[in-house]
Amino acid sequence: MESESPDSPVPSDQDPSDTEMESESPDSPVPTDIAQQVPEITTEELAEVGIAPASVPVAPAGSVVISVRVGGDRAADTGTQAVNMNNAQATGVAGVTLYLGAPGRKYSADDGTVTDAIFTPFPYSWAKCVSDADGDCNFIVPVKAAGTTPAVDESGMVVNRKPWVGMSPSAQPAITTPGWHMPATSVFSNNVNVSTPIAAASFTYLFQVNTVVVAGSTYKSLDNTFPFLKDGNGDATNFDPLMPYATQPGTTVSGGRFMVVRDNPSLKYTPNCALKVAVVLDLSSSMAPGEVTQAKAAIDGMVNNLTGKNTQLGVFSFNRVSPAVQANGSYATNYPGPYSVTTPAQAATFKNLYSTWTAPLSATANYNASTNWDHALTTVANSGVTYDVVVLITDGAPTTLTANPVGTWGLALSGYLPNTRALEAGVFSANLVKSKGTRIVPFYVDDLTASNAAVKFSVTNNIRNVSGPTQNSDFYNVSDFSGLSTYLNNFAQTCAFSTLNAQINVNKRIQDADGSNERVASGWVLGAATTATAGTVTTTPTATTQVTPASGKVTWTAAFGTSASRASVAISETQQPGYEFVSGSCTITPVSGAVRTVPISGAAGVTLTGIAPQDTVDCTFVNKPPTPAKINVTKRIQDTDGTNERVASGWTLGAATTATTGTVTASPTATTQVTPATGKVTWTAAFGTPASRASVAISETQQAGWVFVSGTCTITPVTGSPRTVTLPNAAGATLTAIAPGDTVDCIFVNKPAAPVTGSVLWEKVNGSKHLAGSSWKLTGPGASGTVRTIDDCTNAPCSGPDTDSRAGYFDVTGLTQGSYTLVEVKAPAGYVLDTTPHSFTIGTTPPAVLNWDLGPIQNEQQLVPGIPLTGGIGRDHLLIAGGGFLLAALALAAVFWRRARNTSGLGRRSPQD
Template identity: 30%
Template sequence: MTRFNMPVRRPPHRGAGRPAGRLVALLLATVLIGTAGQAGAFAVGDDAALNAPAVEKTDPGATPAPEEAAPVPAPEETQSTPAPEQAEEAPEEAPAKAPAPKAARSQVAPLSVPAPGANEAVITVKVGGDRTGSAAASNLAGVKLRLHDGDANNLGAARTEAWATCTSDAQGDCSFRVPDTQNRGANRDRRFWVVASSAPEGWYLNSPLVTSGVNEYRFRTGANLRSGNTYSSRVDFMNDASYSIGSWLLNASASDSSGTWQTSRMNPQLPLTCETGLKVALILDLSGSVSSDLGNLKKAANGMVDSLAGTGSSIALFTFADIAPRSSGADGRNYASMAIDTGTNRKTIKDRIDAYATGGGTNWDQGIWQVANDAAKYDLAIVVTDGQPTFYGPSASGPGNATRFIENERAIFSANALKAKGTRVLAVGVGEGIKGNPANLRAVSGVSGYASGGNANEADYFQADWNQLAGVLSSVAKGATCQADIDITKHTHAYGTSGPVQGGAGWGFNATATQGKLSRTGTQQTNSSGQVSYDLGFSSPTGTSEVTLTETMSTAQTRDGWDLTKITCTVNGTNVPVSSPNAKISVTAGDQVDCTFLNTQTLKPGLTIEKSAWDTPTSAGLENARELPDGGSVPSGTQITWKYLVTNTGQTKLTGIAVVDDQLAANAVSCPGTVLDAGKSMTCTASGPVTAR
């Protein structure tokens, strides 16, 4: 087992500092006492006492004693009941003391843990479900655990004997009765790995969990396994062996655990009706690491408020850092649920978000628990965090700069309590600090991660960059309130230009839907950016509709040579097949549809020339000259002037124009220019003698 190499400094503002003189005394006490203190003990259900008649406890790495150690009755252990937790600002943790010896176990074990029989030892694991207080979780029945062989670093094969499998009972106890543990027995002092194999209906297992070291959620039993003894997960092999001296956390390991096996509740679904709006809890991580992206966090949170506007929804604001809320002032306090659409509430909520500041560590446990412990009930809770949990509990227990199993376990128990109230929990990990394995986000929300092209309504957890957060929260809000967004962008490729550009205003579109209600009807015109948008509202979060998008060009656009040449569409960022002359797309509540319509201008050239003869020897006399009629005659050799009316009858500008008359010399015709815009005309002239033929 790898322990953190250096003592970890806990935040001094938690009030755990001590005078130097007392610190020396505490260090001395630690040397004398050793590491027996169980700093992370976590009570489960009503079983406050440890579940063994007489349990042998030795250092897990110690060499087994050669002789049988007979059980010796021990004084009864007592455990205090945790004080009720505060709904808002948690009390500060009392200054830590040097580790004290563990209390002896009770001689009388609860009926749920069997007493070891002849030549037997019992390994018992406590299994927890929902958090019920500041340091307690309910018992969870139906979790199946199994013993595996293996060495210190590698998991071996599962044992196939019946005694190597257990299922937790109503008291949350899962007990293995291991035979042949007498002196020289085959299983004496054998070490096993405890691994979960299945969860009861409505729950799911979590392995791995992301920590600062080991990730696979499994635990190896201690060095001793001897007949007549019971070995408990909360004391002998799964518990937190770290301890505090002043503001220092010593002997910490990534595998430190509360001693209570975690399992996650399945995530509840949202209400199947969309008529009354949602009650939303927005849980924001305001730890110090968020500071450089606080602007993005506020923008995204405010955008979510805007996306919920008009739906009859309400929103409550919760914050956390190393404690929850982050502070009691406007820069970090919680705010009770407020209806978004009433009066100026929308602005009030956004102003509150804009006042938030950052500072401190990351305590998922307490951030989520404050919502579970709230008297109000929420349909949807959205946890936005930029990092893994490094603290737990109301007084910020934990290393502060590393993640262990215990920080995750406590967050899972709190999330279970929130889900037990019927609240759907969405976890959004944002930024570099929580990229990679999403196991911890999954553990506090549900089993389905969001993938590009997926529907936000079907996802339990998300991972995004900071610049994507606003889109993620908007999609979540739209989906949760039974809406889909449809955005159209017009691109145009004008004749003679190098490529398409975003079109401007004045392009018309129609949209129809087989189900749901569109926010706009009739022909809609693009704005100055060439865009038009629709909202599609459903009566159910599972609503689906076929949407048809059609472009309607004006007479002038058609005359100018514009034609629809390509349509491309994506749904939630993934391309979907569409074809001209319209786009037909299947749309579900929560979808984000983006379509681009490309129009290309194709211009046809055209030119006419009208020739006339005039009775003047040069073009200078044309003003007073008489036009000679078609078919008329003049004496051979008469000098006359010809006029050529050149007209551009096409759709495009003509360049390089030159008129050549095959009855005259090649350069006889003179024109005022060589360029004609569409619809324009010019008169060219030539003079010469009439020759009889």
């Protein structure tokens, strides 16, 4: 590790605005899976889906544009030193999904297991973008006035926010362009030799828009004047507090290109190890003279084990530049070759090429002590030789980048501490090497087992970013240089450059209960137990099970003893409670010949046979929680006569769910619901395991004035025949053995109870004489009720409302409950019309009664005047008034008489009364 400058100044303060952002979280909850999947597409299809070169857009009114360039393969540096400092030139990468969000720290165990969230994307449409063919990812962000709450939501963010740009580990895939993957989460950790290491020093790779945004502006990560993780080119007060090396100015400065990592190319088996191999040796001054001697001896051992084979070798050195500056200030010489080592003489000649190499004795003004992965790997890529594999031997993390002009000096940004720009440039150069089909296999030499766990995780992730994700295949960790010989000897003896290895990948994916939203899953135990069936095989790791990380994938390497060796591999998963197996399959891709696919029928998995060197095995298990049962209860009503059946709102229906086996959770938790306009209410029952079962008590609350007609429940299982249960009444029934995935459809049918009606009797009389020929108007129930015209029926059978055929007798039946008014509208011939209203109420609650008898209603015979009404106005009025008083008195007497009869409980008269 590079720690040659212990006296480097350490600032004691931090930028308050950055510190605030460090603990910031989104203003609204973020779903577990906040990112939508981007359909996988090929490079040729990118333009068809809108990923094409485009100018950075102009910020619309009330918005800002944040433009981030995604960097891929290293390109030649151009321009001045300042440009090189800010931008390690790299080609753009299309199809990369980035997000704006809030940062967070995380600590990871030695094995790289993530224990805390490291980046929380904002779950808003403006916070996501996909890079175009130039590699530009352009966010168009609405901005709001300072002090607006919430500070961040779908409508935008406040102007005093400084958002971060990152990738979402939960978004699958994050990169749709084939051959690329996300960088490992940790960039740097505290130097092993620093006296006070940072305990939780593993951090995600993020860009921060390190300034307050202004509406109408465009911010580009490539602008030298705009700080994306930049600290003012040495300004110790403006650094990123999330980066663990922020105690030294310059360490957190990004080059302005968001790095992504090329997949490490696989190597095909070649007889007699006929490969071109480049050895790249770190000669930074952290390498003690004895360690340099041990490293060269380890390379000698590797060459000895390759002697007699068809391997061709090249050898390169580096510290601040490549070739490296040596102890005497001279430059070593790189030997790209390639040199054959088929004979012992050829091997001796090759070993002599690097035999005198030394590391610088100490730091100098030209930073000879620093570590420049960028220039070392670029030198290999530009050597004119296309190698099959690069063996990178290093004890440090990158502290320096570029060389301008090439071979004269490297640019050290922060003394001798690792820094963001140096890593980015190193990754871009590694991508350039890989773009030629060259596999990079680093051997990182340091005793990390005794170090801070976060240091180990961070260092190995830096190595992953220039090679690949799998330890002991893509990269190796060696505790000290004395042990390097063993690694390189084994590497050469088994020709592990081209590998007699098979790679076994097992992927875990889960779905929502309805089978949607398929995604990778961490925390699942997957298995691959490898057994040799011919020759020998050794697997790495040796454990037959692994727990899936955030990527959802675990990998084993099966190293075969010879090209004729074969193995079987038992693939399995450990089923988690609350999940059920959905599907699975394994694809075996050989070096040559047909690809074969083997289905997986359950969590117990499958045993794959005939696995050979260079085979790639990709297996996937898909699980989901048991499908909830769905319980629908519908309310339907009919008219009184059983017709016009329809749904009904406002009825209370019940479904009380109880677990009978395992666990079950009903949603909503209330056991009753009131029907909406659709007449249907629904519950879901989520089961703890596929074997869980439940009972459901179905019921309804009967409404007054209604009667139960019928009820049924149909239970439809995922497989098998439906079954029907009869609901005998409103109390319903209890349905048993309800299982995951069942659909329960219940219906209650009601109709109004048969109406209770009443009647009214009255008689039309003059004294004791019954009078025929009167007509009446009956209004009700209520003043706006039906108006019936009732004529006196005098001949049977009666066809009108009056059912009594006797003259002067009236009997009207079938009156629904309510108030009525009866008025005579036509008097019998020769009699005076009685316009007095007669009111009564049909009902069961006194003073209302069902059957009324209004009794005799008198009519007075018209009088023939004995004295003509010619006595003058005053006399005529007296006569008329006198008659009026008499009639009123008779009418009042009749009312009292009728009330007396009703009160006394007189019933309906028969026609003979």
